[in-house]
Amino acid sequence: MNVEESLQLQNELLNKLVHGGGLKELVDSTSHFVRREVMIASTSHRVLESSLTDEEFGQGKFFEVLPLNPPSPGRVQIQAGETRMDALAIELSHASKRLGFLYLCDPGPDEDNRLKVLIHQARNIFVLELQKEAELLDNSRNYQDAFLFDLLYGNIEDNNDIIARAKLWGWDLSLPHVVTVFELEDYESYSQDHYLVTTLHDSIQSVVQPLDNAVILMEKNEEVILALPIESGKRRDFKAYLNMIINQVLAQTEERLAPRVIRVGVGRRYEQPSELFRSYQEAKVAVKLSVLLKGKGPTVYFRELGVERILYSHDKQELLEFYREMLAELESQDKQKNELTETLENYLTYHCDLKATANALFLHPNSLRYRLKRIEEILDMDLEDFDTRVSLVIAFKIKYLVDFKEKL
Incomplete structure (x- = not known):
């Protein structure tokens, strides 16, 4: 490759830009000049423009980028659907901001430096166009975002x-x-x-x-x-x-x-x-x-x-006070094993079904009955009472909700 060829490609691409050509014209011109298919993709591997006729690599489509085996500097495999091909990948960036990638498809053997040099010479032109499009998009988004912020x-x-x-x-x-x-x-x-x-x-x-x-x-x-x-x-x-x-x-x-x-x-x-x-x-x-x-x-x-959406926006201190009134005594007497608290939570989770709860805890039903009796004595509550059950369910929800909110 000689200097004249490199300058010719740059001049051709700059001429496209001067006459209002966009990314599509740059891609087509580069592809025609180097006699290879060329694709421009976003940072998330979405096709922005492509000279490929394969629909799998059409505009707006996503593709995968896979390393070559054995690895080769700058070279990857790109795959969409059943289509897979080797490509030379060049990052398009400006001022440390990544704008996208340029892919030269089926670039040939590594020792063919002509295509590498040519495509690197074209890189700056594509960066200019992507930067211009990004600035236009950012300006439009600034107006949009201001409106959406007020709306939302x-x-x-x-x-x-x-x-x-x-x-x-x-x-x-x-x-x-x-x-x-x-x-x-x-x-x-x-x-x-x-x-x-x-x-x-x-x-x-x-x-x-x-x-x-x-x-x-x-x-x-x-x-x-x-x-x-x-x-x-x-x-x-x-x-x-x-x-x-x-x-x-x-x-x-x-x-x-x-x-x-x-x-x-x-x-x-x-x-x-x-x-x-x-x-x-x-x-x-x-x-x-x-x-x-x-x-x-x-x-x-x-x-x-359910009740979570009400509890989520409720005063944290009030929630904690309700929780302590309902469960603090049980947890206090259950510190070492925690089996009574776990038993009560499972009993409520399984809709107070004795058999289902016993199976979940691998307990004999009589052992479960003993534990539930002990829980009633500690809390001084009747677990057969509907309002009591509802209050205990809410207390357990508060327990996890308060812990969760503290982690946010």
Whole structure:
């Protein structure tokens, strides 16, 4: 390769930019010049533009990046569906900010330095274009985010004003909406976790993009917030619709983000856009409580929460006082073995079914009866009384809820 060839490629790409060409024109020109397929991808391995005709690597599609065996500097394998190929991978970054990757497909043998040098010369042109697109997107998002912040925190009360402003971004907030919050568990601010949240955002976007109605999608620290228009209809129908979307997202993120866990909280549907902030707050409560509620899975609907949603927002000191009134004496006398407290909790968990509780604790029913009698004596309560049972259930919920909130 000579200097003239390198300059020719740079001039050709710069000429495309000067005449208003975008990423697609740059990709096609580079591919034609080097006689190889070229692809530009986001940091989450989502295709932005590609000269490949294979639909598996079409715009918006995700793919996997696999190391070569044996390893080779800068070289990887990329796979989407059944299609797999070798590629030269070049990071596109500016001022330590990663913008994406350039992939030169089937680059040939390692000793062919001509293509390596050419594609590295083209790198800066692609960085310029991606940087420009990122700045335009950031500017647009700044206006969007300011509006969404006011909307999701209840700072706008005029429904007509909300509907009019939302139309600027193609959102129809005259329709009922429901907010779903996807959260990356154990998120750390000062780490690479923001790239994982971007991958989560891109996964959600790829699932909801084919939908007819425009959706609101916003990335915020460890959260990705999705507000979906939901036509009036049976609750069961819209829950099935939401579950379909959520399950598709979780299936994608399980592949791309494992072993990290994504938790999902769903708020209630609201008719008026000025009330959408309630759905957001409910979704946040649901996603936090999903960690606490065993057996509910990664997705929790606020509407389906029981007494937890009331307790969660209640005064902590009052909760502790109620808990101590109900269970402190039992725990005090049960410090060493903790068997009576465990027995009572299991008895309530199994709906006061003697046989089921005995089986769960590997106890003879008579031994269980003895323990329950002892518990009644310590607490000075009748476990056959319905109100007593309800109060004890709430006390145990408070126990775990207070411990949980202290860890947040």
